[in-house]
Amino acid sequence: MVDNYFWLREKKNPEVKAYLDAENVYTDAVMKPTEGLQKKLYDEMLSRIKETDVEVPYKEGGYFYYLRTEAGSNTGFVAGKRAAWTPRRDCPGCE
Numbered sequence: 001m002v003d004n005y006f007w008l009r010e011k012k013n014p015e016v017k018a019y020l021d022a023e024n025v026y027t028d029a030v031m032k033p034t035e036g037l038q039k040k041l042y043d044e045m046l047s048r049i050k051e052t053d054v055e056v057p058y059k060e061g062g063y064f065y066y067l068r069t070e071a072g073s074n075t076g077f078v079a080g081k082r083a084a085w086t087p088r089r090d091c092p093g094c095e
Helices: 014-048
Strands: 058-060 063-069 077-082
Touching: none
Parallel strands: none
Antiparallel strands: 058 063, 063 077
8 A cells, every 4th residue: 555645744845835835725715615604604603612611520540630611712621630629519610
């Protein structure tokens, strides 16, 4: 089996960067007619999720861990507290 795209792993190669830049220009051009639909779908998805959220903590080893997400951020992050910490029953994950 031959991997015709193996050369793309050479991240410092200027030909790789040029190829990826050309692919991005092509993708932008092809997707241009769908920009309105993309925005509409994105806005609908955001309206259905809670952007700022804290999951219920779970205990692992000597720590409680929980996932927190914040509005405007693309990713969540895991936070932890020592097991001596007692989560508030009215606000899981609150400090």
